Amino acid sequence: MQRNRCWICTQAIDYNAPPNHPESFEPDHYYPVSTHPHLANDPANLRASHSKCNRSRGNQPAQQGVWIQAEEW
Template structure:
């Protein structure tokens, strides 16, 4: 299976801007709704930031560089999702009061 992802200067710039905006907004994980650890280097811990694509690159490679397809996610939640559609209860459990 070939890797459809490409890393270009345009993508690196767009993803860096997306991460910066997420930090400023303290954006939660779009999959589980919990806070993301923006202090950790992206992609290094389960709770660190990981750029997710709403429409997976494996099925929609033309949307890889499209910022409207970007979502803020935990590394762990993004890995659990893979290229499947998101579903309820993916990622961490909600708070006890939920």
């Protein structure tokens, strides 16, 4: 996993923060596991995100249109 910025808020992630810290890294599933269980373990479905951003997003679809890919599932 590269040390990317948070794909939700585009801010830098503190990769040294302890687990569960709001600014710490958490892998976010681009396609929620609840609706795409077959992608749960697919690295291509993961995006770097803050713990706080990942949790505030929950299982909502991506809001930012720029992130919505053309491919249909």
